[in-house]
Amino acid sequence: MLEIRHLSKSFGRHEVLRDIDFSVRPGDVTSIIGASGSGKSTLLRCINLLETPTSGEILFHGESITGGKLNANTYRSKVGMVFQSFNLFNNMTVLQNCMVGQTKVLKKSPQEAKENAMKYLRQVGMEPYIKAKPRQISGGQKQRVAIARALAMEPEVLLFDEPTSALDPEMVGEVLSVMRDLAQNGMTMLVVTHEMAFARDVSNHVVFMADGVICEEGEPKALFADPQNQRTREFLSRFR
Ligand code: ADP
Ligand code: MG
Numbered sequence: 001m002l003e004i005r006h007l008s009k010s011f012g013r014h015e016v017l018r019d020i021d022f023s024v025r026p027g028d029v030t031s032i033i034g035a036s037g038s039g040k041s042t043l044l045r046c047i048n049l050l051e052t053p054t055s056g057e058i059l060f061h062g063e064s065i066t067g068g069k070l071n072a073n074t075y076r077s078k079v080g081m082v083f084q085s086f087n088l089f090n091n092m093t094v095l096q097n098c099m100v101g102q103t104k105v106l107k108k109s110p111q112e113a114k115e116n117a118m119k120y121l122r123q124v125g126m127e128p129y130i131k132a133k134p135r136q137i138s139g140g141q142k143q144r145v146a147i148a149r150a151l152a153m154e155p156e157v158l159l160f161d162e163p164t165s166a167l168d169p170e171m172v173g174e175v176l177s178v179m180r181d182l183a184q185n186g187m188t189m190l191v192v193t194h195e196m197a198f199a200r201d202v203s204n205h206v207v208f209m210a211d212g213v214i215c216e217e218g219e220p221k222a223l224f225a226d227p228q229n230q231r232t233r234e235f236l237s238r239f240r
Contacts, residue, residue, distance in 0.1 A: 001026050001157060001188060002047065007056035009042055016042050018212045020056070024157065024190060029183045031199035031220070032192045034209035035235060040192040043209070044159045047190070048079045077105055080150035084162040086142045088134040088149070094121065095130040098149045106153065113152075120148040124178050140171030144178055157188040164195060176202075196239045200224045208232045 002024040009017040017039045024030055032040050045051040047058060049065065049072055060078070063070045088097050098117035102108045108116070121127045124144040134142055143163055150158055160179070164172040176198055183189060183202050193199055199206050200220045207217040208229070216229040227233045 001028075001061060002190075003059040003062075004043075004047070005057050005059065007043070007046060007058065008054050009039075009046055009051060010054045016212050017046070017053075020212075020214060022207055022214065022217060024188060026156075026188055027186050028205055029187075029189045029191065029203040030205040030207060031203040032190065032207045032209060033194070033196070033199055033235070034215075038209040039212040040209055041161055044081070044161050044190065044192060048081050048159055049076060073105070077153055078156045080153055080155035080158040082143070082146050082150055082158065082160045082163050084166050086134070086139075086146045086166075088142055088146060090134050092133070093130065094126060094132050094134070094137070094145050097134070097145060098152045101149065101153050116154075117148070117152050120151040121145070123151070123181075124148045125174075138171060139167045140174045143167065143171075143175045147175075147178055147182075151182075157190065158182070160189065160191040160193070162192050162194065164193070196224070196236070208235065210235070 004020055004022050007017055007020040008015065020043060032043065034040055042051060046053050053066065058065045060070060060075060065075050092100065095117055098121060099113040102113035102116060103110060118127065121130060124147055126141060126144050126148060129137055129141060164175050167175065176195060180202050191203065203220055205217065206220045206223050208215050210231045216223065216227060216232045224236065227236055
């Protein structure tokens with residue numbers, strides 16, 4: 001579904017990503033792990049066109065997303081994003097948050113957008129809160145709404161950038177549980193996370209990054225049990 005080929009990204013003279021290569025097949029759940037500053041967010045931002053790669057390419061179903069042939073807005077609507085800080089519209093209700101992209105971008109009728117939004121809000125357990133504003137709900141609930149909002153656009157792949165890092169510890173579980181259900185239902189997901197249990201138990205592929213390069217990647221159980229790279233070993237030892 002996605003192929004990242006020789007992707008590099010610099011900000012001025014600072015090379016933040018160097019020769020990144022990996023691919024995502026439909027139904028893959030890929031966790032991206034690594035220390036802060038290693039380039040994980042920049043990689044996701046390149047994949048959803050929030051940043052332009054300095055070199056290399058990203059293919060979506062074999063077509064370059066930067067090459068011009070594929071329409072940027074069409075592509076963006078197929079790649080959902082969930083942020084650490086939720087990024088909900090604070091002046092809108094939970095339901096409106098999950099409708100606005102559908103009516104504005106996908107040009108759905110309000111009726112259709114509402115039915116679809118309700119379906120996904122039900123899926124994440126937020127149906128009882130449809131009239132609430134973001135400030136009236138907890139962080140975990142906000143993140144579940146943000147996931148429903150992304151799902152309501154019916155993306156082919158969902159990108160998560162540390163979706164539980166801004167949450168109080170007692171709220172991490174409810175968000176991970178929604179993500180685990182999505183993974184089990186076959187959603188293609190790319191997840192930047194510090195939740196090593198999620199990376200090991202839920203994803204089918206793990207990518208370890210350090211200083212803008214992929215140091216090691218592989219099947220999660222093997223990578224966690226027996227990391228081959230010294231930097232992977234050092235990184236993982238902090239979580240034991
Ligand atoms: P991570 O998500 O792994 O913590 P980031 O992708 O956020 O890493 O950042 C990687 C490096 O790129 C950091 O050194 C950061 O300061 C730098 N960086 C990220 N965004 C920008 C930007 N817009 N301009 C300049 N430097 C940036
Ligand atoms: Mg980051």
